[in-house]
Amino acid sequence: MASNISIKFDGLPGSSTATASKEEIELLSYNHGITLPIASNAASNDTRSVGNVSHQDMKIVKMADKATPQLCAACCSGKVLTKATLTVRTTKDNATTKVFTYELEKVIVSSVSYSAGTSGEITETVSLNYTAITWNQGAVNNSAGWSLEKNEKTK
Template identity: 35%
Template sequence: MSTPAHLWLEDENGSPIVGGCLMPLRLGSIELKSFSHGVTIPVDTNRGKLTGTRIHRPIVVVKEFDRTTPVLYRAVCEGRTLKKAIIRMYRIMASGIEAEYFNIILENVKITTVSPYLSPTA
């Protein structure tokens, strides 16, 4: 079963970048099709001791083309810094109701890549 996730963005002035979601409690959010991120820490393989500080891999999201797509293109092309991004993930309970259970809040966000992709099976 999938884990629903939604993204809320604020532009450099703190104004919402309105997505296409029409669900009442997620109105204006961007529905995410997938999400990935990783954190690693360098370790000496011989001794098992830490050799550095944590390294965050980029957060990568996949979303449908919507009204936010041109805004994200502009952000990457002009090197803009978005004020805030919030990713909210929802757990589907036994009753079938979705409950918010995990949030990621980012400030001073740089969009570094926009890669359009249309799946031939979608």
């Protein structure tokens, strides 16, 4: 069964054969976080933030596939991948719908780690560092973005 989460890198095909995610990399899960430093002793709510926002690397978990060697090489070389788009979909009554997409720009693979059990199936956790991100909700025109280079909203 095809995964409902996939990622596509410009110039780096994955193994998915599903119609909605052809040649993308199927994901088991992903994790991402954003933190804004807050002072709890601020005099007013307007002055509680005390620094710049911090973006964690986007972490993806996947099975080893045909993209694995290229992701490892990109990590070793520090190669900048122009764009990556992570897509979350739902499937209901054989219809697939985009729920959310994350568009990452100037992506560097910052780490790759592996694990396997007695079944011999290899899972990988890949960390992606980026300079800009855009969040898009489903098929509606609801998006926002942030440039880490400029520390400002882009959309």
